[in-house]
Amino acid sequence: MNKFGRVLIPYLTPFDENEAVNYQAFAELIDYTIAQNYVDTVIVSGTTGEFNTLSFDERVKLFETAVRVVNNRKPIIAGTGCASTKETIALTQAAAQIGIETCLVVAPYYCRPTQEAVYEHYYRVAEAGGVDILLYNIPIFTGINMEPELVKRLAAHERIIGIKDEAGLNPVQITDFYLQTETVDPDFILYNGDDLMLMPTLAQGAAGIVSGGSLLVGDQVRKVFEAYHAGKVDESLAIYRRLFKLFKAFGLDGRLNPIPGLRAAVEIVTGIRIGNARGPLNGPNKEERQALICFLKAEEYI
Template sequence: MRNFERFGRILIPMITPFHSDDQSVDYRTARKVARYLKEHKLCDSIIVAGTTGEFHSLTKEERIRLFAEIKDEIGSELPLIAGVGAVSTKEVIEYVREAERLGYDAVMVVTPYYCKPEQEGIFEHYKMIAQSTQLPVMVYNIPLFTGVNLAPETLAKLSEIENIFAIKDEAGINPLQTTDYILATKGEIPVYSGDDTMVLQVLLQGGVGVVSGGSHVVGDLMRKSIESFLEGDVEAARKTFFSMYELFVAFKGEGRTNPTPLVKAAFELVSDLPTSMPRLPLKPATKSELERLKVVLKKLGKI
């Protein structure tokens, strides 16, 4: 298995704060968010400009500046992974070069979205990206948003590329795909759950951790659950997971597909940092969604 220990078990795709008046990026608060995550020991690594960071809503200039601001704030205190996903291979490589220049520790690349390429195109996409850099590359599979699934056979081919070090898979869509990935790659590529609600199921199949938006709020409990599982105390792991589950359900709000606005609202309630504003077309939490979050967070002792 490729070495994932440098990046740890819990990777947080950090939220991107926006000013409430004009929806511009609030870089000052972004620095504070990164510092909060580090000081409260909520994660092992930070992913900048992932899905929860609303990379899809950022301009190229905004994303690169965000990379720079967070690197300047955190330095080498935690591993930093740059979310460099884009529709075209060419654009991804441009982001990769910026991540290299700024001293990032790895990059995360979501499968190409909207264009719905064939598996051979997906393979060539990752191959060209990986060959363009010495940085470790995390593959990110989220068919719910991209419209394409990275097949286990494709990951097996990618496992021959040395600097592809892990995959983040949205396991809620295909709960057994972790097993398929591990069998296809002979256990070479570590699998992270991309779904908070699936972390124990992924660990049971041989996964190594989670890329967790919810850990902005419950990273301490997520760590407790994972450690209990790895120590063989499945009942303790399950009990801790159950304590978080109501929050994960609350993140879905009133029929939302994208939980980011609710994650941002919950983090604001817990941290008192102004982070709850998403960028349109995403809308902030409604009054009823906010009230439900408050109830759950009080149960957890977070507010």
């Protein structure tokens, strides 16, 4: 097993009623998940952390807070992807200066670049960043898919050590990535980034999962892996099916983005003041929140 483990948690960014970052609640959330043994690696300022709504300085302060609170208890990965290559390099270098050794860099978004442009983007970041890089493929949000041939080329760079794949429309792509990279870098790490795809990607050889839902059930997610690798596939599947219902519930009966539901669930279960998402995402309405509470009670999460 690599140093990051099975369960990598992308942390929510708590906000107060004025949408300012609540760094104290962020620290409390990290401590809570470590105390509960939910997390193998802490990820800061990823999609679940709403990096796209955060300023450069807010992201740096979150990195600093994580380093202070974690205090070498777990590995930390900083999400440093930005809209431009220049800013991505600058934020990656800032993370390196704080002492973070690995950064998660989302594929360029909104501008719909060519595969060659994506290669050049990552190459420049890997060359200048001063840290190891995890690629991050999430085409439903970026508008582009990182094709297996591109990932193979990038895997040849000594600083690019793996990928978080949330392909969505192509649930078997993680196998394509394996087949392309195994001869280039046998140690290239493949992580699934979709809670709902936990079991299918495990069966394809995913090393672990980047899981927002693990903020509440990281120990159970880890058991899915442990049971599977111990040959107890039926037990693994039974745990996964129960978790699947929870992960679906974050969608609040039809929302395209599960973050508002996840934020509410974490606040309800832990009592930590997570707050609503920063606009334009809006929080659950009264009916959505009540339905979520009823589900959490029925499934004995509260």
